[in-house]
Amino acid sequence: MDLDVLTKGKTLSANEMQMIDYLVSNTDEIDGRPLREIAKTIYTSPASIVRLAQKLGFSGYTEFFFFLKNQLKHQQITEATIDYQIDTTSIDEMIASIQRIYANNTDKFITIYATGFSGIIAEYLHKKMLVNGIKTLLVSASDSGGIISNNIENISMLITISKSGETPKVIEKMALAQTHHIPTILFCGNGEHSANQLATYSFEVTDERPFDTQNIEYSSFFGKLLLLMEYIVDVFTTTEKTPHD
Template sequence: MKGSLTIVKLEKLVAGKNLTETEFTVLRYLVANIDRVLDLGVRGVAKANYTSATTVMRLAHKMGYRGFVEMQYKLMTMLRHGEAGTQPVEAADDPLQSAVLDQNDARTIRAVAQQIAAVENQYLYLYAAGFSGVIGHYMFKKFQILGKRCFFSTPGDSAALLENYLEDLGLFIVVSKSGETQSVIDKAALVSSLPVPVVAFTGNADSTLAKMADWTLKVADDFPLDELNQRASLFYPQMLALFELVIGEVEKLN
């Protein structure tokens, strides 16, 4: 990947970080080799720069990241999008993102992002059923990469999994196309009885789930009766685009 972080931008990125010359050299190496640094790992990067793994980890912490993986992810995001990360949520260029912005208030997207960013010492919990589980699992993996403590479950998992972590929940995120799946409603009802914010990603803004949630993010469902997802539909791709818009706002807060 050819990066868009020039030396000038790197200088701005590290302003006030008090990096040593060696740490800055390592940072430049990461930028130049961003596609393979995860394969190299901390020790591989250290070896390539004739330094120690401790130096690489110290660089990550000085840059404000929780660890090596988060540093790689954030640098890769900046390299791919350049200054696009500063683009207002109202001005997305991607057709899918533009479509979901037409259906959601930018203030709601920012509010959800703020809730996600605020969860530090507690857990994020994701719950979804059926095909929505694919979206839920994607969200789960994304949060893991971002260093968030999180859990993900579906109706096939033990009910005790959620119950065991109720006292440690910071945010409950539910994905449901219909917003009427009974297991989803049951879990949302359980959490909404506690002082834990509930966020719903759904295709039905008038659903039982949407009415329970503190914040609802919606995507138009053109085939609400297609429970088996047999029709060609952009519902789930748009749901992912909406989630990535939220993550874009989270990045601005970190």
């Protein structure tokens, strides 16, 4: 059972990790036993176990144990079963470079900018990174332009999303980042476009409807984009971040 599912993004003491390990490893044995008895077995107090459960995001011990017994206990996901169906070999080097930028700028924000339908994907990426403990700032077209320009010194990198690669506001923000020597990561459709010329790193997703700017027709672009982002965040958070000079 992968304890990262429970502890990712949390700061836990060695004692708390030991409590989790015991509860995870002995769900069958402790099922139905009073909390006070369980606490005595691991030399702690019932209150400590309740506080731990709340720290992990549960309302209390009962909800925590239900989760262990009915979800994590039967989880069979392994690395072998995860199939992203993307050519990871072509992008892993870029991800490693982005990790190095992040590792050397942990005091700054990764800023994400997108508009329209891409803005929905940007919000998902923002939340996905936050729950993994990555400091991010989400900016949309409806926000003040000064959010980025007035905080430029606090931005480690700019992530932008543009299906067409020609979104004027996206290009504007990328140009601003380039002026201030801030690395820019672009997620876009395949082909040559203006945004590509400004990107430090570009992740292209095949777009079978490049001229459907209103996203009216069927398109697998955003679905594949989400899958790509899931892979990148997974690699980003499971690979040790080591600062490089």
